[in-house]
Amino acid sequence: MKTLNILTFALAALIFTACGDPSRMADEDKPKDRLAEEILALEGTLKKQMDNPTIDTASAVSLIIKSDLFADRFQQDSLTPHFLFKSGAVARGIGQYEKAIDLWDRVVTVYPDFEKVPESLFFQGFTYDNDLENMPKAEEKYEAFLQQFPKHPIAKDAKMLLAVVQSGKSANEVVKEFQQNNQATE
Known part of the structure; x- marks a missing residue:
């Protein structure tokens, strides 16, 4: 009986994973305009x-x-x-950091002429840095940003964040040092 329960559970799991995400499947055949309207409505919500x-x-x-x-x-x-750029921000906002990075990476690689490519690249670095604490990947993304967009308005921020990542210190340590340096000069 125990073996039958395990087999039943395994079969159900296999069927569920083979079929994919049910909510995605419901939208598979929707016309483009309808799907776009739903996305825009969700953005508004x-x-x-x-x-x-x-x-x-x-x-x-x-x-x-x-x-x-x-x-x-x-x-x-x-x-x-x-849609990809905005959903990346939403994914990060709900803690789906890897998904956010994937969505922004898709913007960067598939749509290199899109106006938000610089921000997409920067946000990848920022998410690796602040949320995933993956400093090598954060450094890679910040460097790529600075190489590709050295005159972008957020380039100074990227340069500062890159320096923090390369220092090996935590953000709190850097803030304390900054405060101590400011107090010493006053």
């Missing part, structure tokens, strides 16, 4: 929640899934890089 201390995680996840699907189905559409 989440924007209204910006002042709330909690966010509707279900709407956030739905936005990420729909944006990802839109990008898969309509790669050449002009809305695609916008």
Whole structure:
């Protein structure tokens, strides 16, 4: 009997994973305009929640899934890089850091002429740095940003963050040093 339960569970798990994400599957055949409208509506819903201390995680996840699907189905559409960029920010906001990085990386690699490519590259470094604490990857992304966009308005920030990452010190240590240096000069 125990073996039967294990086999039943294993079969159910196999069927579920083989079928994919049910919410994504429901959108697979939707027309482009309908899917875009739903994404924009979800963006609006989440924007209204910006002042709330909690966010509707279900709407956030739905936005990420729909944006990802839109990008898969309509790669050449002009809305695609916008959806990917915004869903990257949403993914980071709900703690899906790896997904955020993947979405922004897709913007950088597939849409190199998109206006938000610099920010997409910077946010990858920032997420590796602050959220995942993966300093080698953060350094790689900050350096790539500075090499490609040295005159961008956030280049100074990237340079400062790169210096912090390369110092091997935590952000708190750097802030304390800065405060001590300021007090010493006063």
